[in-house]
Every structure is written in C-alpha cells, then in structure tokens.
Amino acid sequence: MTDIIIQNLLSPVVLFFALGILAAMVKSDLKFPTALSETLSIYLLIAIGIKGGIELSHYSLSTVIKPILGTLFLGTFIPIIVLFILRFMKMDFKNAIGLAATYGSVSIVTYGAAISFLSEFGTKYEGFMNVLVVLLESPAIFVSLLLLKLNEENQGHSLSQNIGFTAGKPMVSGLINTKVIKESLFGKSVLLLLGSLVIGWIAGEGALPAVKPLFIDLYPSVLMIFLLNMGVIAGQRLPEVKKHGWKILLFAIFMPVLSGILGIFVGNYIGLSLGGTTLMGVLAGSASYIAAPAALRTSVPEANPSIYLGLSLGITFPFNLIFGIPLYYSIAQWLQ
Structure with a gap:
C-alpha cells in the first residue's frame, strides 16, 4: 500500500493540487478568474456525465439495479451516521445537519481524480459508475433536511433532541420547500451531470467521434488545471478549519474512511x-462542496459555512486525494 500512496503522491494530479496549496500558504498572487473556474467545473461535469451515458448504453436495467439501490442506501444511511457521531461530539444540531448533508453527498472532483488513479494502474471499472455519481448528489441533502424539520417539529421530545426524529410521529407536509428541491435536483452540478448523461445514453457509441477529442482525450489535462485552482481554494480555507478545534479535524479524516469502507463493502456485496x-x-x-453547500445556504442559513465547507474542502478533499483513494483501492483489493 505504501508504494500505491507514493505513486499517487507523485502523480501530476496530486502535485498540481499541492502546488495550489503552496501558493495559498505563501500568499502568492496566483488566482483563477471566476469565469475560468466556472468553465473548468462545467467541463468536468459534462465530461464525466457524457462518458457515463455512453457506457450506460451498453447495460440493461437488470445489470444496474443493484448498484443503484446500493447507492441510494449509502446516500440515506451515511448522513444518519454523521448526525449520530456529531451529536455524540456535542455539536449543535444545525451545524451537525450541515455536515450530515455535506458528508452524505459526493465530490465530483474526487471521483474524477479516482478515475485518473485507476487509469494509471490499468484498472477497469463499470461504465455505469458515472450514473451513481448523479444519484448520490441529492439523497443525503433530502435526508438531512428531513431530520432537521422533524427535529423542529418535535422539540419537546428528548429522543428528538438526541437523534433528530421521534418514532411514530406522522410526517407533515412542507418538510422540504420548493427552493431546496430546485437546488438539489436542478442545480448546476446535478443538471449538467444528469443532462449530459442522458445525452450520452441516447447517442450511444455514435457520439464517440464527436466527444472523444474534447471530453475524453483532454480530460486528464483539464483536471490538473482544475485541481491547481482547488488547491489554492483549499489552502485559503485551512485557517478557518483550525478555529474549530482538533476533534472536528479528526472527524474530517475519520468520517471519510468510515464511509469509504462502508461503500467498499456495499460495492463488493453487489458484485462490482x-x-x-x-x-x-x-x-x-x-x-460535497458544490451541491450540498448550495442547498444548505438556502435551507439552513444558521449552519456555519466555514465548518461544513472548510472541512470538506480544506481537510477531507486533500486527504482523499492523497491518502484516501489509495486506501480504498487497497481495501477493495484485499476484499476481492
């Protein structure tokens, strides 16, 4: 496993990310224009979506149903685990909900880096995995906000104060407002991923000559530029994260490992x-540092962005990029 980590550390993707962090730490004037950063983000979303759609055209519904159910299980169960852990750590409910939504959702860039990692090792994967990225964007947001609303409905019950809901209490209408639904289902990341995936699925193999030069051949190079920018942003967030103490820093490392192992066991169980x-x-x-924060800003304004965004982008993202991906790969190798 040490060799895998070293090889990952020396990959151009990780080195460009490290360069971005260094630039932020030495207060360099390196800065990406907002328009360029947005363009790179849109490119990555379309590239992953359309490639997944083309691959999906090769599979029947019976082949992908188990992976879809496994993904929905993870998107529902992980935020509940996060909420239990953070409430045990005595974090206030609103910030705990913010982290539950963030850590239950997915980082599209981490996924993209993992694809590059597997390519370096010549390890193949099922093409429909790109579909699961889209599926995992929204469930955690809905579950987290549902728990928040149920907790508000049951403020007087001791059980609700601990875990966020009361058994046997009927659900009320209006638990999640239309603005949250719009952010979760029609926000930029989900819309571009789902839309390009459907386009790739409809076009099938016939789309390859048109999309391969831009969205497949250039993908690794564009990812490096994007991660340079992400490194700058992550480096700027690190001072904010330190303000919240060492326990929350440990959470940002412990939680992805716990969730990642759970995901590996689910993947192995369904036969991937x-x-x-x-x-x-x-x-x-x-x-997540795109879809979940966007929904949280709308529905849980009391949650502190420097906590959920600082941890996801400043700690968990670089941890996964450097150590997490090789760790998950090694555990998956061991299981199989």
Missing part, C-alpha cells in the same frame, strides 16, 4: 469489479 468497488468507496468517502 475491483475498479467499481474502489469508486463506490470513493463516492461514499467523499464530501
């Missing part, structure tokens, strides 16, 4: 290949 099982671990172990 080594590459697919690794990617399932990466999906479960990553934390």
Whole structure:
C-alpha cells in the first residue's frame, strides 16, 4: 500500500493540487478568474456525465439495479451516521445537519481524480459508475433536511433532541420547500451531470467521434488545471478549519474512511469489479462542496459555512486525494 500512496503522491494530479496549496500558504498572487473556474467545473461535469451515458448504453436495467439501490442506501444511511457521531461530539444540531448533508453527498472532483488513479494502474471499472455519481448528489441533502424539520417539529421530545426524529410521529407536509428541491435536483452540478448523461445514453457509441477529442482525450489535462485552482481554494480555507478545534479535524479524516469502507463493502456485496468497488468507496468517502453547500445556504442559513465547507474542502478533499483513494483501492483489493 505504501508504494500505491507514493505513486499517487507523485502523480501530476496530486502535485498540481499541492502546488495550489503552496501558493495559498505563501500568499502568492496566483488566482483563477471566476469565469475560468466556472468553465473548468462545467467541463468536468459534462465530461464525466457524457462518458457515463455512453457506457450506460451498453447495460440493461437488470445489470444496474443493484448498484443503484446500493447507492441510494449509502446516500440515506451515511448522513444518519454523521448526525449520530456529531451529536455524540456535542455539536449543535444545525451545524451537525450541515455536515450530515455535506458528508452524505459526493465530490465530483474526487471521483474524477479516482478515475485518473485507476487509469494509471490499468484498472477497469463499470461504465455505469458515472450514473451513481448523479444519484448520490441529492439523497443525503433530502435526508438531512428531513431530520432537521422533524427535529423542529418535535422539540419537546428528548429522543428528538438526541437523534433528530421521534418514532411514530406522522410526517407533515412542507418538510422540504420548493427552493431546496430546485437546488438539489436542478442545480448546476446535478443538471449538467444528469443532462449530459442522458445525452450520452441516447447517442450511444455514435457520439464517440464527436466527444472523444474534447471530453475524453483532454480530460486528464483539464483536471490538473482544475485541481491547481482547488488547491489554492483549499489552502485559503485551512485557517478557518483550525478555529474549530482538533476533534472536528479528526472527524474530517475519520468520517471519510468510515464511509469509504462502508461503500467498499456495499460495492463488493453487489458484485462490482475491483475498479467499481474502489469508486463506490470513493463516492461514499467523499464530501460535497458544490451541491450540498448550495442547498444548505438556502435551507439552513444558521449552519456555519466555514465548518461544513472548510472541512470538506480544506481537510477531507486533500486527504482523499492523497491518502484516501489509495486506501480504498487497497481495501477493495484485499476484499476481492
């Protein structure tokens, strides 16, 4: 496993990310224009989606139903685990909900880096894995906000104060407002991923000549530029994270490993290949810094962005990029 970590550390993807962190730490004037950063993000979302759609055209529904159910299970169960852990750590409920949504959702860039990692090792994976990225974006957000609303409905019950809901209490209408639904289902990341995936699925193999030069051949190079920018942003977030104490820092490392291992076991149980099982671990172990924060800003304004965004981007993202992906790969190898 040490060799895998070293090889990952020396990959251009990780080195460009490290260069970005260094630039932030030495207060360099390196800065990406907002328009360029947005363009790179849109490119990655389309590239992953359309490639997944083309691959999905090769599979029947009976082949993908188990992976879909496994993904929905992870998106529902992980935020509940996160909420239990953080409430045990005595974190206030609103910030705990923010982290539950963030760590239950997925980082598209971590997933992209994992694909590059598998390519370096020549490890194949199921093409429909890109579909699961889209599926894992929203469930954790809905579950987390549902627990928040149920907790608000049951403020007087001791059980609700501990875990966020009361058994046997009927659900009320309006638990999640339309603005949250819009952010979760029609926000930039989900819309581009799902839309390009459907386009790739409809076009099938016939789309390859048109999309391969831009969205497949150039993908690794564009990812390096994007991660340079992410390194700068992550380096700027690190001072904010330190303010919240060492326990929350440990959470940002412990939680992705726990979720990643759970994802690996789910992937192995449903019969995925080594590459697919690794990617399932990466999906479960990553934390969102796009879709979840966008929904949280709308529905839980009391949650502190420097906590959920600082941890996901400043700690968990670099941890997964450097150590997490090789770790999930090694555990998946051991299981198979």
